[in-house]
Amino acid sequence: MQHKRISVFAPASVANVGCGYDILGFALHEPGDRVIMQLNDTGKVTLDRVEGDDGLLPRDPGKNIVSAVVNYFLKKTGITQGVSIELYKQMPFGSGLGSSSASAVAGLVAINELMGTPLTREELLPLAMEGERLACGNAHADNVAPALLGGLVLIRSYDPLDVIRLPYPENLYVGILYPHVEIPTLEARKILKTNIAVTDAIKQWGNIAGLVTGFCTQNTELIGRSLEDFIIEPVRAMLIPRFYEMRKIATDHNALGFGISGSGPSVFTLCQNKETARKILLLLQELLNKDGIGSTPYLSAINKTGPLVEWIN
């Protein structure tokens, strides 16, 4: 008997989205990770293959995020099932694009589909968040929620978990640039302050309210002028080469806005069309090239559907 086998692609995502630290994120069409999973008779979860990570990810099924979340799934559903996993990393990690989220979501959607979808996508979310805790010490949801649910997602509250898919203008286009410098997420979180001035907090929540209003009412100008982050960006920007020059290039060339993707070093620019985003990415690459810093560009609309079951048989 041929055991059931599935291929799932799960997308990268942009967390924070300017001023929405820890509460906003959206999914991209590319890059992302692919998991191929097959049921087996061993009763064990095995990690048979990991590619595209330069050998850097754990091969121990207890430590690798994909096998870990599959085990969370089996425990949660009370299912006993052997599973063979192959992980094809197709995106950089430590890039600020939700690499661990893409892997975890691909793994969870794969096992859920193979088992006949006992859980909804929303029910998979806490399991994906546990994967984030394993990967970076904090069960945040601003990458896993968009990667899993697709679209633009607000995490209104963590306790209780309250996740809302927001409307947004269909014409938005995202340019991503991943500069080839290293900023581990843990370090990027460590340099943040634990206390902030109320006056800064008020500016921040004015912008968050404006940003969300812009998305909900399809007001792209309001989105653009609301993206600025007064709290996190001023601290993290110093870890990213030529951040403010890149911002100026983006805004000088009709971007709606520019900011750090997650904890960086990737940056994103939100634009009204693909051509604008493409042109800005080329200029940003040129700028970093002058310093001998390589970079990878990605162009994508906001990905409304999230993970994709590529085939199942």
Add this chain to the structure above:
Amino acid sequence: MQHKRISVFAPASVANVGCGYDILGFALHEPGDRVIMQLNDTGKVTLDRVEGDDGLLPRDPGKNIVSAVVNYFLKKTGITQGVSIELYKQMPFGSGLGSSSASAVAGLVAINELMGTPLTREELLPLAMEGERLACGNAHADNVAPALLGGLVLIRSYDPLDVIRLPYPENLYVGILYPHVEIPTLEARKILKTNIAVTDAIKQWGNIAGLVTGFCTQNTELIGRSLEDFIIEPVRAMLIPRFYEMRKIATDHNALGFGISGSGPSVFTLCQNKETARKILLLLQELLNKDGIGSTPYLSAINKTGPLVEWIN
């Protein structure tokens, strides 16, 4: 020749609206203040009559907020004109309902109409904010903006000033209770902290994003569960008698939410219909009566139009 004469009513307003400290406010239909104004030939701005204030407001035209904002208007427009002002206070002050805003807005709309509307409502806003600075030391906009523009207003930014009228579900009804205890706005602002924990700020901006999304997408349940204020309310609630008992009564009786109006002591409950708001107000009054604390209730939908020119001749 009969000089032109006008009567303008400007409404009270609820600032902050739960978690939206300094950035959100909405106008009410009642209470409010009335200004009757007449042009004259003296070349001077005079304050001929002030009623309804128990003699507590300044009679000096340089210090009274209505004559002050009329002078700001004349200076701004370069108009030289004598004006006689009568102010009929029809709402309590120090109540947290934007009393000074209602007076300032009534005065500004009256003089602007008498002069043939040289300024738009939006252009009157900075002048009304200067009135707020005179009245309470801070040029905040979360009362004057809704009182002047009507509806539910977001002040996204103060510098530059960026004010956005938000959509909201038409069926919302507001119950206001003004307990007869005194909390001067200046004092209420003084007890606030100047620094807050980032973790609390994140909870707050999650709620603000949820609240604004609820308003924009007509999701009353989301509005209800997003109103909670983690930063300001815990400090100010202690100045309001039986605040948490009042909240429990409201939520036990189907209120969407309950909070402090402005800096208090007035409280508001947001409901899905008038009957719910009326019933809750009666129960709150009963509760405060037990302590011998009198209170004034107001029932109102959100006032979409703002100030009202009652007559001009």
